[in-house]
Amino acid sequence: MASAKQQSGVRKQLVSNEILERAAALFAERGFAATNLQDVADALDMSRTALYHYIGGKDELLATLVHGLTDDTAESLERLAADQSLDPLTKMTKALHGMVLARANNPARIRLLLGSEGSLKEPLATEFREARRRSLDGMSRIVEEGVRAGAFRPVESHVAAFALFGMCNWVAWWYRPDRDGRQTPEMIADALVEIGMKGLCADSHRAASDGNSVQSALARLREDLAFLERATGVLQPSTGE
Amino acid sequence: MASAKQQSGVRKQLVSNEILERAAALFAERGFAATNLQDVADALDMSRTALYHYIGGKDELLATLVHGLTDDTAESLERLAADQSLDPLTKMTKALHGMVLARANNPARIRLLLGSEGSLKEPLATEFREARRRSLDGMSRIVEEGVRAGAFRPVESHVAAFALFGMCNWVAWWYRPDRDGRQTPEMIADALVEIGMKGLCADSHRAASDGNSVQSALARLREDLAFLERATGVLQPSTGE
Numbered sequence: 409m410a411s412a413k414q415q416s417g418v419r420k421q422l423v424s425n426e427i428l429e430r431a432a433a434l435f436a437e438r439g440f441a442a443t444n445l446q447d448v449a450d451a452l453d454m455s456r457t458a459l460y461h462y463i464g465g466k467d468e469l470l471a472t473l474v475h476g477l478t479d480d481t482a483e484s485l486e487r488l489a490a491d492q493s494l495d496p497l498t499k500m501t502k503a504l505h506g507m508v509l510a511r512a513n514n515p516a517r518i519r520l521l522l523g524s525e526g527s528l529k530e531p532l533a534t535e536f537r538e539a540r541r542r543s544l545d546g547m548s549r550i551v552e553e554g555v556r557a558g559a560f561r562p563v564e565s566h567v568a569a570f571a572l573f574g575m576c577n578w579v580a581w582w583y584r585p586d587r588d589g590r591q592t593p594e595m596i597a598d599a600l601v602e603i604g605m606k607g608l609c610a611d612s613h614r615a616a617s618d619g620n621s622v623q624s625a626l627a628r629l630r631e632d633l634a635f636l637e638r639a640t641g642v643l644q645p646s647t648g649e
Numbered sequence: 650m651a652s653a654k655q656q657s658g659v660r661k662q663l664v665s666n667e668i669l670e671r672a673a674a675l676f677a678e679r680g681f682a683a684t685n686l687q688d689v690a691d692a693l694d695m696s697r698t699a700l701y702h703y704i705g706g707k708d709e710l711l712a713t714l715v716h717g718l719t720d721d722t723a724e725s726l727e728r729l730a731a732d733q734s735l736d737p738l739t740k741m742t743k744a745l746h747g748m749v750l751a752r753a754n755n756p757a758r759i760r761l762l763l764g765s766e767g768s769l770k771e772p773l774a775t776e777f778r779e780a781r782r783r784s785l786d787g788m789s790r791i792v793e794e795g796v797r798a799g800a801f802r803p804v805e806s807h808v809a810a811f812a813l814f815g816m817c818n819w820v821a822w823w824y825r826p827d828r829d830g831r832q833t834p835e836m837i838a839d840a841l842v843e844i845g846m847k848g849l850c851a852d853s854h855r856a857a858s859d860g861n862s863v864q865s866a867l868a869r870l871r872e873d874l875a876f877l878e879r880a881t882g883v884l885q886p887s888t889g890e
């Protein structure tokens with residue numbers, strides 16, 4: 409059983425997360441300068457004093473918002489890019505899946521960050537740019553590894569990385585768990601992973617989840633050929649098989 | 650030769666376009682409320698009086714910014730969706746190409762719109778939402794037509810439409826014509842169209858530009874099969890051909 413201390417830690421983290429998401433929504437809606445901590449406390453139906461139990465102040469709140477998701481994304485992509493135990497298709501599948509889930513679960517934070525990039529003060533502005541540069545670098549390395557392995561088409565790695573970031577980041581602008589209840593974040597992640605992977609993959613790698621051996625590619629081709637021949641009535645001479 | 654009146658009309662449009670893009674950049678950076686027309690005039694190195702030759706006021710400027718690109722996108726997607734002379738692959742290729750070009754050429758406008766959606770006043774807020782709904786509807790119809798025709802995989806049309814919007818809209822956040830001089834908007838559009846189309850297409854439609862007949866699909870499959878058999882040394886019994 410979890411100790412009282414552990415439970416309190418979990419509770420504090422859940423509350424902190426809720427504070428961050430609500431604060432991000434308010435900042436994005438009204439602007440950072442026009443929002444004070446009393447507004448954040450009101451939106452959370454808690455007192456300003458109680459709010460100070462979780463956060464140090466408005467500037468610290470913004471710093472936490474800027475660092476949280478961007479650092480997480482950068483670290484996760486760098487770790488995947490460097491992982492020698494995974495093939496590039498698995499790396500990319502994990503990268504896209506993780507990014508979509510984070511954006512579906514924290515949409516206000518992503519919208520705030522990308523809407524207010526131009527108005528961030530130093531040193532936050534530099535730190536934010538640096539985290540985004542690390543993310544781009546990690547994602548580009550995964551693309552390049554896939555191209556070298558013949559799994560991905562010979563795409564320009566930065567353009568492909570930005571195409572995938574766009575697809576994933578956009579989730580924060582359209583997906584609402586409460587409104588789109590039929591589709592869970594997991595379902596959205598699976599659908600976007602499939603579109604992204606097919607968009608990158610060389611033709612012989614039709615899906616990330618398929619086997620990648622030459623043998624399985626051959627088997628798929630034979631199946632398709634047989635299907636098309638039946639469907640069209642175009643018959644091959646007997647092969648004696 | 651163009652008449653003086655035509656030249657004046659062209660010049661006025663070019664200047665208007667430059668005013669809109671600069672104003673959008675300022676609004677996005679400082680916020681709409683904190684930016685006045687003198688700031689816009691200063692950024693353009695023109696007088697406030699000269700600026701009034703082109704625009705009616707700050708609110709009209711914002712209305713023009715909100716309507717311009719969103720209405721253009723909505724109308725273009727609705728027109729493509731309804732065009733009975735084009736097949737769905739051509740429709741989607743044109744839709745993606747046009748969206749990427751518009752975003753590469755007017756990045757500040759797109760960033761402003763999508764960063765400030767929550768702070769738009771009525772009736773602009775409703776008009777903006779309505780234009781986005783029409784865009785989603787047009788794009789979803791093109792996806793659905795492609796799925797029915799067997800050209801696209803059986804994707805959920807709204808999710809696929811948002812994936813493509815994200816890929817195209819994101820261009821406004823990363824592409825800078827001055828910084829990325831090696832890659833023209835046309836090159837970016839071509840690269841993203843290819844990723845998007847491959848992401849949607851059923852396996853037998855490997856590329857939008859390929860023929861779509863069953864015969865050409867068969868021909869491609871036979872080629873691949875022959876290539877793989879040679880590459881792997883897996884030989885089929887002689888077919889007598």
